[in-house]
Amino acid sequence: MSTAIDELQAIIAELKTELEEQKTSTRIARERIERMSAEVVDSNPYSRLMALQRMNIVKDYERIRDKAVAIVGVGGVGSVTADMLTRCGIGKLILFDYDKVELANMNRLFFTPDQAGLSKVEAAARTLSFINPDVVIETHNYNITTVENFDKFLTTISESGLQKGQPVDLVLSCVDNFEARMAINAACNENNLNWFESGVSENAVSGHIQFIRPGETACFACAPPLVVAENIDERTLKREGVCAASLPTTMGITAGLLVQNALKYLLNFGEVSDYLGYNALNDFFPKMTLKPNAECDDRYCLQRQKEFQARPQPKEQQIDEVVSNEPLHASNDWGIELVAEDAPVEQQTTNTTNVASGLRLAYEAPDKVDVNQSESAAVVNAGLPETSLDDLMAQMKSM
Amino acid sequence: MSTAIDELQAIIAELKTELEEQKTSTRIARERIERMSAEVVDSNPYSRLMALQRMNIVKDYERIRDKAVAIVGVGGVGSVTADMLTRCGIGKLILFDYDKVELANMNRLFFTPDQAGLSKVEAAARTLSFINPDVVIETHNYNITTVENFDKFLTTISESGLQKGQPVDLVLSCVDNFEARMAINAACNENNLNWFESGVSENAVSGHIQFIRPGETACFACAPPLVVAENIDERTLKREGVCAASLPTTMGITAGLLVQNALKYLLNFGEVSDYLGYNALNDFFPKMTLKPNAECDDRYCLQRQKEFQARPQPKEQQIDEVVSNEPLHASNDWGIELVAEDAPVEQQTTNTTNVASGLRLAYEAPDKVDVNQSESAAVVNAGLPETSLDDLMAQMKSM
Numbered sequence: 001m002s003t004a005i006d007e008l009q010a011i012i013a014e015l016k017t018e019l020e021e022q023k024t025s026t027r028i029a030r031e032r033i034e035r036m037s038a039e040v041v042d043s044n045p046y047s048r049l050m051a052l053q054r055m056n057i058v059k060d061y062e063r064i065r066d067k068a069v070a071i072v073g074v075g076g077v078g079s080v081t082a083d084m085l086t087r088c089g090i091g092k093l094i095l096f097d098y099d100k101v102e103l104a105n106m107n108r109l110f111f112t113p114d115q116a117g118l119s120k121v122e123a124a125a126r127t128l129s130f131i132n133p134d135v136v137i138e139t140h141n142y143n144i145t146t147v148e149n150f151d152k153f154l155t156t157i158s159e160s161g162l163q164k165g166q167p168v169d170l171v172l173s174c175v176d177n178f179e180a181r182m183a184i185n186a187a188c189n190e191n192n193l194n195w196f197e198s199g200v201s202e203n204a205v206s207g208h209i210q211f212i213r214p215g216e217t218a219c220f221a222c223a224p225p226l227v228v229a230e231n232i233d234e235r236t237l238k239r240e241g242v243c244a245a246s247l248p249t250t251m252g253i254t255a256g257l258l259v260q261n262a263l264k265y266l267l268n269f270g271e272v273s274d275y276l277g278y279n280a281l282n283d284f285f286p287k288m289t290l291k292p293n294a295e296c297d298d299r300y301c302l303q304r305q306k307e308f309q310a311r312p313q314p315k316e317q318q319i320d321e322v323v324s325n326e327p328l329h330a331s332n333d334w335g336i337e338l339v340a341e342d343a344p345v346e347q348q349t350t351n352t353t354n355v356a357s358g359l360r361l362a363y364e365a366p367d368k369v370d371v372n373q374s375e376s377a378a379v380v381n382a383g384l385p386e387t388s389l390d391d392l393m394a395q396m397k398s399m
Numbered sequence: 400m401s402t403a404i405d406e407l408q409a410i411i412a413e414l415k416t417e418l419e420e421q422k423t424s425t426r427i428a429r430e431r432i433e434r435m436s437a438e439v440v441d442s443n444p445y446s447r448l449m450a451l452q453r454m455n456i457v458k459d460y461e462r463i464r465d466k467a468v469a470i471v472g473v474g475g476v477g478s479v480t481a482d483m484l485t486r487c488g489i490g491k492l493i494l495f496d497y498d499k500v501e502l503a504n505m506n507r508l509f510f511t512p513d514q515a516g517l518s519k520v521e522a523a524a525r526t527l528s529f530i531n532p533d534v535v536i537e538t539h540n541y542n543i544t545t546v547e548n549f550d551k552f553l554t555t556i557s558e559s560g561l562q563k564g565q566p567v568d569l570v571l572s573c574v575d576n577f578e579a580r581m582a583i584n585a586a587c588n589e590n591n592l593n594w595f596e597s598g599v600s601e602n603a604v605s606g607h608i609q610f611i612r613p614g615e616t617a618c619f620a621c622a623p624p625l626v627v628a629e630n631i632d633e634r635t636l637k638r639e640g641v642c643a644a645s646l647p648t649t650m651g652i653t654a655g656l657l658v659q660n661a662l663k664y665l666l667n668f669g670e671v672s673d674y675l676g677y678n679a680l681n682d683f684f685p686k687m688t689l690k691p692n693a694e695c696d697d698r699y700c701l702q703r704q705k706e707f708q709a710r711p712q713p714k715e716q717q718i719d720e721v722v723s724n725e726p727l728h729a730s731n732d733w734g735i736e737l738v739a740e741d742a743p744v745e746q747q748t749t750n751t752t753n754v755a756s757g758l759r760l761a762y763e764a765p766d767k768v769d770v771n772q773s774e775s776a777a778v779v780n781a782g783l784p785e786t787s788l789d790d791l792m793a794q795m796k797s798m
Binding site: 004005008009011012016022029030039040041042043044045046047048051052054055056083084087088089102103104106107108109112113114116130131202203204205241242243244245246247248249250255259261264271276282283285287 | 440448453672
């Protein structure tokens with residue numbers, strides 16, 4: 001009799017273990033793969049990627065395994081970004097977020113309703129490891145904008161590359177607020193790390209990516225939004241009962257453009273876009289390049305600018321097309337005109353001294369701007385006196 | 400003692416049920432929601448979509464629940480398309496595919512390694528129902544190109560709308576071969592149904608979507624690839640040990656552009672693009688409109704053309720920009736030039752009479768094409784004599 005009970009208890013223990021594995025997704029869907037193979041068999045998860053070599057797109061695809069990428073913000077754009085890089089077989093992902101998954105996130109790809117309540121980095125890491133156990137996933141569940149955490153963030157991106165003590169190969173910003181973008185910008189300027197900024201608008205129908213190379217292109221502080229929150233949490237600025245709209249399409253496309261350009265940069269194929277916008281209403285994709293602001297507030301940016309100018313410039317590294325003393329939308333490759341949603345940095349009003357409580361002007365706007373006076377591409381006044389504070393707020397959120 | 404055994408057995412039965420539920424994903428992550436609410440709370444999966452109304456993007460978002468969409472092909476593009484529409488809260492999805500999930504598919508979004516071996520429609524339906532139980536999912540696990548199945552397909556898209564006996568609101572083609580596209584085209588011409596064609600290139604770095612309105616714009620038979628397979632399975636034409644390259648980025652972006660334009664059409668906002676290409680190497684997005692071919696091989700297309708011409712044309716419904724007696728890449732909105740990958744239909748060779756075994760020319764190419772002779776936009780010879788058969792094959796696959 002006691003043998004029967006022992007056996008039943010053994011079965012229960014086994015079932016409980018299996019159930020726990022199912023629930024926590026610690027179960028293994030496939031074994032790790034030592035080397036990427038180009039063999040064309042159904043069981044090879046890398047055959048379609050290695051085929052990029054045969055198609056003469058990428059010279060040595062497997063180099064992707066040597067790359068470490070930090071993703072800051074694992075929301076609508078960041079989670080899909082992580083998913084894509086994981087499926088591409090990236091060497092290492094370092095995820096930063098301090099938010100929790102909510103049912104209200106289900107209108108974007110990646111997270112599932114059963115993950116509601118879990119931390120985003122934890123939920124993402126489980127799913128990503130399950131999809132591709134070859135990728136090293138590291139998670140950081142904190143807000144990078146506090147003083148203490150900023151230092152941890154700074155150290156992490158400068159020392160958590162694939163080789164111990166080496167910096168990551170690229171930082172991808174997928175955050176949804178100004179403060180976090182400024183923190184990433186400061187850290188990347190200090191560490192001299194290339195990074196991509198990304199964003200989608202509050203009305204869900206436009207997005208953008210921007211490739212920032214310290215000293216070579218405008219940093220985020222070179223061309224900030226004009227009006228920003230001061231001494232107040234940006235989130236509490238939102239009106240009661242109002243939230244930003246979002247769509248899985250716009251988020252997925254923005255993540256796709258971000259990762260595609262990251263791949264082009266990491267694997268050295270095609271042309272990496274410096275700035276690429278997406279307007280969903282009319283399928284319009286503006287491109288441009290912003291040069292650094294010689295009067296940037298970030299001292300590391302100024303230092304990187306000096307270093308860049310001192311470097312010998314190979315012809316192909318020069319920025320062919322800079323916009324300096326003119327309004328930013330004056331010209332570009334296709335001779336098209338930028339629209340407001342895609343280039344918030346270029347819109348300023350001349351009369352916004354009466355900003356609402358909790359806001360400040362990022363720059364003291366002179367009464368009259370002499371467009372020939374400033375070297376800076378970023379602070380040119382585009383003269384849109386009809387722009388309201390609400391519009392500016394929307395633009396700020398859309399950054 | 401026997402009570403103890405009974406209790407243990409009851410526990411085992413319970414654990415087994417729970418484990419089965421975990422394994423088959425029949426567990427419910429959230430209850431169905433009767434009506435979409437705009438309430439801004441973390442537990443509302445529709446708050447960010449309903450916010451499109453407040454942002455003045457969509458007038459009545461909840462109408463999406465009255466829409467039924469058929470997705471043919473649930474691979475790299477189709478599965479993400481289904482995922483996005485499910486998260487948007489579409490009324491009903493009807494999925495067609497006859498393939499199985501393989502590990503070789505893991506370099507694209509959506510499917511997970513544990514689903515290897517399952518039919519794509521079955522695996523997709525489980526995941527989609529779990530993500531959003533409000534969406535009605537119907538699956539069809541067969542090849543639509545056989546005579547018998549084509550009739551089933553024809554009937555399904557004409558009678559499986561949300562109201563019994565009504566047609567679906569839209570058909571989305573996410574297939575990877577010519578034969579299936581021709582089948583969808585024939586069915587939509589016969590049923591007079593609007594549909595989107597989509598595709599990605601064999602080298603993974605370009606994609607396109609095309610909106611086809613029978614009689615109003617070129618159908619797929621109006622402008623087919625020049626060289627197609629004949630009496631031979633397209634798949635066996637592939638060289639031994641060679642497969643197409645693919646990337647989660649290009650597939651995700653193509654799906655995003657497809658669903659975004661489908662949403663614009665279904666919910667009546669923004670401008671729906673007739674043709675939108677994407678070239679990943681230089682972030683180039685050509686747009687154009689193709690008018691129908693008066694000599695199209697599809698008799699239903701000719702009938703729809705007559706019906707369309709007989710309809711009174713409101714000014715805003717007219718096609719502003721048609722490309723007729725010129726090479727297709729002559730002009731478009733942005734004054735840009737089309738590149739080969741983005742518009743396979745415009746590339747033909749003048750000397751391909753010696754096609755390989757298993758191929759035929761879709762049209763008998765005249766020795767010299769008088770571009771002023773034909774009314775057709777589709778069969779204009781763009782004169783690229785250096786195009787090799789391999790290139791044409793790559794283009795055919797990329798359609």
